[in-house]
Amino acid sequence: MIQFSKAFLPIFLLALAFSACDPTSHWDPTTDERPLGAYDTGILIMNEGAFGANDGEVTHLNPSTGTLTLSVFEKANGRPFAGLLEDLVLEEDRLYLVANTGKVEVVQPGDFKSIGAIEKDLDQPRSVAIARGKLFISDYGPYDANYNTPSSYVAVVQGLDGGVVKKKIPVSSKPEDLYAFGSYVFVAASEGKKVEVLDANAELPFKTLDMPGQPVQFFELNGDLWVFCYDALKVYFVSISKSGLSQKEIRSFPIAQATGRIAKGDADTFYVLTSSGWPDYQDGISVVSVGTGALVSDWKKGSGFYGIGYDSDRQQVYLANAKGFQGNGEVVVYQQSGAEITKLTVGRGPSGFLFR
């Protein structure tokens, strides 16, 4: 026995060392305090990638040093993301990378090591939320012959680390952002102009709220749930009672040709990305204060604007430019005053930010 131990001790120690480095090992957030990883701080920049190339990725920026790390997912996992990155959601100490090409990758937020994935039975996933220990994934569903999406749904996955889709809850067309509260999941069904409330326990639709425009993004403001909606002429901020599951208040602003891309600034300030589209193509950023009703139109003007974010720690605005999806994109960092701080070259199709 002693001889056996001596003979196998180095192997045992080696195995122990390897198991400590096991890329698949994962901290249990309910019991462990984990050390801070390289990507637990700084700014994660979503790179949607180009249609037909599916080269979506994540760029990390250390704003203190200005250091950029491109293709974070591939560096951490030794394989390409292989999808168009639609959303990046941090919940329950897991980072969900949603590819609208049909999968959701789950990684550790600190080092981007893969935990799992949902790879089957999704069509065009848009976002995720967690409720009652389950993962809810909004999905446009398949296109029909006329490129409409009449079969949109929210997919339910039992575990938080990936797995299989156990159920699809039909919702109005083109669901975008999700918001979980208690046993309810709020769904911003953009084309249907509805917020649908799902019962997370029963995994069934529970209630539907009509919206004045296309709802796309939820946020919390002064303890209330709000949803940002837009149509061709205006944008709307609609507050929803979480307890009563009803619409409380609508505040509208005359911002025409808004897109679904906004960033919440300080207090009740929002940066809204607008685009006139073809043929007079001009993009812009308008700034609104939901509380005071103040509106600054065309805070910035230009072309190629594709995403916006706000670093509340440094009070800086991040504006992404896709540069025609021909190659790397660009992020310009501004002070609140509009003064340019710096320009960064990032991966293809920068579309959003996650500030850690």
Added chain:
Amino acid sequence: MTFALWCVVVLPFASPQDTVALAEVAVHAAALDRFAAGQTLLTYEKSTLARYAARPLGDLLQETSPIFVRQYGAGMLASPSFRGTSPGHTALFWNGVPINSISLGQSDLSILPIQGTDRVEVQFGSAGALFGNEAIGGSVHLSTAPTKKEGLQGAFSQTIGSFGLNQTALTAAYGNPNLRFQSKVYNQDQPNTFRYRDISRAGAPWERQSHAAFKQRGVLQDVWWQANPHAQVKTSFWWNQAQREIQPLIGSSTQDTQADKSIRAVIDYQYQKKSSLWKLKGAWVADQLHFNEEENQTSQGLLGLDWELPSAGNWAIRAGTRGTWLNTKLSAYTAIEQRWEAYQSLGWQKGDHISVSINLRQLAYPNELVPFLPGLGLDWRLFENDRTSIQLKTAFGLGLKLPTLNDRYWEPGGNPNLRPEKSQNGELGFQLKRKGTFSWSQRLTYYQMQVDDWILWLPKGALWTPENIREVHNQGLEYQGESSWTTGHWNWQTNISYTYSSTRDLGQEESQQLPYSPKHQGNAGLQVKRDDFALDLSGFYVGQRSIASGDSRILEGFALGNLGISYSGTKWKSLQMPLRFQVLNVFNQSYQVLYLRAMPGRSYQLNLTLTL
């Protein structure tokens, strides 16, 4: 001057008594045969095409020429890129008729089966004066010709292979001195259930490719008729149908399908009076494309008249005019357009030593003249003795590509104000040849090209719209070497080719290679033959290439090897039964030509042909 000669062309026909006997010439290839001095040309005859019998044109060009073929998967879209230009910068002709899609402005080489052609010629560099629209990077010329053998002939060919490949082809031909027929029917079924590494998943597990099935069938008919000693008629008809499940990118599971149907018909009438040759060409091409539930139809009619003096002392002269009528009915738009062209060519030759070509062309669409296109070429044999010759080849030419109908009319986003893309190309090369027991030839060509007003589709908010945005400068070297010798009963042949291609987007601050433009490319082959046995080994290399501007992601280069063994000794009476076995991707390389597009590993093909 162009228009002066154009006026000559439309002079009425002379009376029959002025006529002389017509030499038997191909009725469509005058431009390549007589007015392409200085051009870099590659020709594939039947013997080479037979080795690729069950494979698409794209494979032939990728494996044996300096062209980079962008393959979106096995049997999927394959489009050629010459000298760093885009797929739309290649003119493609079948029996002298342009067959690029008039809506997309490019062709899919996967649905051009080798079975549908008897000869392939490839020309490199801008030659708008010779070939008109789209000949910026180069041009590909497919042609069919009924056999010159007299009597009844037939062939049945059956190929089976890996991943469910099953191809059957039937050829019947008849010939007498005045009349020749050729009919071909082919059917190909390729489920494409190959294994590939799913690099999007942890551990890159092996997966079986699904949703990549490819089916194709077609009918081809040629008739050649010597109507009288002075007049020839040739008609060709080609119907081709392909159905494809579009292979999803690695990591996604799209379920798109595409069905393509094409009908191409051409009639050439050739009439000689005295030393003048008159050529009348009429053609009709109709394409139908179903993408999922979406249906797109395009058609074009073409009418052309050429006048030629094939041999007037040291001179050869050609002048002609052509009208094209385009009609599209797409889900996004409908459009009708007419185009007119007038062109002329002058050739001057002194013995076998010097040959000069001057080509000129003026094109108008719909009612607008586009820049005049000249081209100049020179072949000059600098040295020659019994065994060795050195030839200088040089050419300069302009090219252009009209904005495609999609570019201008697509709703929404089409841009009616686009200018044509324009190119200038110059090249200089030397060809050394040596004859003897060990014969060889070597050719080295240096080229420079600039393409202006290159059209790109760019996002404008939620919409994409095309713009004349890119200025590109390309330069490179093309080397081709061949040798042949005999040792006892063994006949040996080798070929080797290397291409260096530098492509620079002048709009970029840093010097960066254009996306999907490999700097280095090469191929090599060895054929050994003894009696009825033949062995061929070939390999090709495609260097690394970026998938987007700015080298944001690099795809590593790949090298593949193929092997083929043929035996043609099995005969029964007049029935010959050649047998051929091929191994493709011998070393089972896992590779992608385009990012995330899986390609098959090692595969096998067995072909038996019965020839009567």
